[in-house]
Amino acid sequence: MSSRISLTQMIEHYALTKKYDVATIFGDRTHNWGELQNRIAALAFSLQKLGLKEKDRLAVLSLNSDRYMEVYYTPWWMGAVVVPLNIRWSARENQFALTDSEAKVLFFEQNFISVVEQLKAESDGTVMHFIYMSEGDCPDWAIPYESLVNTSGRAERVLCGDDDMAAILYTGGTTGHPKGVMLCHAGIWSSSLPVTHAIEITESDICLHAAPMFHVADMSLLVAATMMGAKQVFIPQFEPNAVLQAIEKHRVSFCLLVPTMIKILLSSPKLTAVDFSSLHTIIYGASPMPEGVLMGLMERMTNVELVQAYGQTEMSPIVTLLSKVDHTIGNPRLKSAGKPTIMSRVQIVGEEGNILPTGEVGEIHAAGATVMLGYLNMPEQTAKTLKDGWVASGDAGYMDEDGYIYLVDRVKDMIISGGENIFSVEVESIISTHPSIQDVAVIGIPDDKWGEAVHAIVILKPEQTVTEQALIDHCKKQIAGYKCPRTIEFRTEPFPISAAGKTLKVDMRKPYWAGEKGFI
């Protein structure tokens, strides 16, 4: 077990060098770096007493908080693995993740009591301990979080790192099942490092976690902020007034938002009443920045500079960054996803596996320090996606002569709505289980608020009828609300198909995307 690059080294470092400086702020609760390390070591000690060991998996289902940060770092401290669950997933989906990862502990908070009760009822018994992260009444089948922290015992930091597994993050799967992406210490750390340079994070910075912490993007920011010893402020979830208040109150200097959230902030009536002069950088991901939003930002939030990140869970996740200096009105590179980071390698690969020259569109393949260990329990999927250290991203794109990457399509047939990845095949498979359905194709169509909206096109079986709402309700019972179609179109003529018999989604998307920039 080699441990040159370890995520917990940073906790030890700042507990030594700035013990009394504030590390975390959540509501009225603050902890300094010394306390943070103590709490992590104490929680790890109690978990060891409960029987948890190195390499065990610990899941968490929670809105953002300082304790969520502790729940990331405590498994790492004890050489174990964190499994952050998607708060928007259905109980059925998270049940899969719990079972698949064999999680022995589930951390959760008050917003998820009923979901966890359901998970518990259907549990196969792998989860041994349910730990309640909120204040106040703890369900009698759970252990109060603070009771585990309140111990005089301290677990020694386990010196794991490098290729040792640190997290399993579930992504929607092209096969219909979520896939557990196994990430290691050096991979996650190496993804965050270029972010410290791009944002220019220093020890005096203050980071706001408003984007969901279960998501690999905010996990990456958490590690970047911790690497540089920045103070970290947590709000439960994105809400424009809460974001603006937190920025003003805590003098926040950088945060992660998706373009949709930035748009909402810019149109907030509170914007003019709030002092956000401390904010110097927003890092965003998931989709290109519309010039209109950039212009709005430059007019309304004059101090703020932008960094774009592109990646995928399989790459821990960051592959490319579009730097601050590239964010200028009229720069054609605004439409790109930026350049590979110093920790990543990118190739554009043709259909025969050949590397394509500058300007030619092919599949984006990524390699380097951040590459995943593989998919949990899915050796075939792993072998298909990860070859000789290269991850086939499923995204189509091209590279210009300076290494900027432009996305032009998603080979994986994925929709990005409000920053969430939705695999069409997963939604299609749910819709297709409805008795009235003969054929279904799910595509993303332009949406002012969410970037893309899920749109289903269906062909009914002869002599069957069903309403749009009934089909949407059918989906809502089985998958997360954000994955369900917002609109359904009934069609009678057959779908366009390719010579190989595949549905030609590009043709189906075209009428919706005419005149729009985006993925067709």
Added chain:
Amino acid sequence: MSSRISLTQMIEHYALTKKYDVATIFGDRTHNWGELQNRIAALAFSLQKLGLKEKDRLAVLSLNSDRYMEVYYTPWWMGAVVVPLNIRWSARENQFALTDSEAKVLFFEQNFISVVEQLKAESDGTVMHFIYMSEGDCPDWAIPYESLVNTSGRAERVLCGDDDMAAILYTGGTTGHPKGVMLCHAGIWSSSLPVTHAIEITESDICLHAAPMFHVADMSLLVAATMMGAKQVFIPQFEPNAVLQAIEKHRVSFCLLVPTMIKILLSSPKLTAVDFSSLHTIIYGASPMPEGVLMGLMERMTNVELVQAYGQTEMSPIVTLLSKVDHTIGNPRLKSAGKPTIMSRVQIVGEEGNILPTGEVGEIHAAGATVMLGYLNMPEQTAKTLKDGWVASGDAGYMDEDGYIYLVDRVKDMIISGGENIFSVEVESIISTHPSIQDVAVIGIPDDKWGEAVHAIVILKPEQTVTEQALIDHCKKQIAGYKCPRTIEFRTEPFPISAAGKTLKVDMRKPYWAGEKGFI
């Protein structure tokens, strides 16, 4: 072979993303990043044709140049190991390094033709190829450097990294023999990373290599500058006018110097005639910054900020950094060596191996990402120095409550003169071979220019006589000039000894260091 963290990744990265931007400048010669990668891949190709393979060792004996940078990165590109030889060492010392490392290639330039001829004559035949790095007449027993670069062949980058050996650096040994410190990719990389943050290096920065590139300190700066894609300017060696001219001409923004060099620069009559407004940071090492020099700098070079680095070859080398903000007049922490970097761990260890609390003096032990692989061919020395991942530094010191490290003595009995480490025992063993000598103790005494000067105290055998100059000449024949005593004191009374029979050097140093800050 894992390769998450690899030194050559950065060459590939900037050859992709800033191909046409200048990478290196030496005299009238410039190369852009694309050319740099091409030259490295071409040189590696030619070396492979000559029979060189992965893990082979390639030595270099040269003043600074752009080609020295290529000679670092070419072995790394081909999965081999670089052995930078100390330009101040005697032929005898470097012969040991060549034999010990089994170097198959020796790169050298015009200043070292006669030394290399001597090495060649005494060679055991391990060195197969001598490669002449200078322009002009190449000795007939050597291969001209550019003839190897001028090939249409390109070696593929070998994907090594992490724990793979990258360099063997020779340090004076406490046993009298130099020790070959084996460093790996992730170690060297992790040592340089915190330097990028401390200096705040960006892609638009320009780095000057004026300190000797064979030395681990400048190697670390080379890797830091390359990591961030900074332009790099090389001058053959430190010379105050050459440094000032290079800063002005190339708009240099940061460089590495030792305090002695900074003092020389500040007293240069040319200082007022030169525009050094581009220079924002000097990183220095080897000894604390005297406040007088800091004041001089603040008055005479108003843009310049300082960063101090402390480390040792065994730690690749950086262990602690004293940041820019700590460099203020009157700050008592100016006397410290700074805090551990985010990649290093430090403990102060007592005589029983116990970890000492804040403020107590013990031996400084370091661990973390940068730790060496070990000493080449010296398993016993390795086991003595490197235990459970911790390197016993041989330096005595204490830590304050914020993790700042203060050096108070050198357990290893070492003298630092002009930034070079000199082990007393090595000098003592040479002096003791003179027929007139009964006993000898070598200590460091204060020296305005070099920080410390080598001073020998000798007791002659009965009825023997020898002059000071004769003893100095005796040393010069066998070891590097900088290691030879500057002054010799003849004594008749026996040396003070401890209860355990060890010479009490602290007592011997005291009279010289009265009223001085420094190591006694």
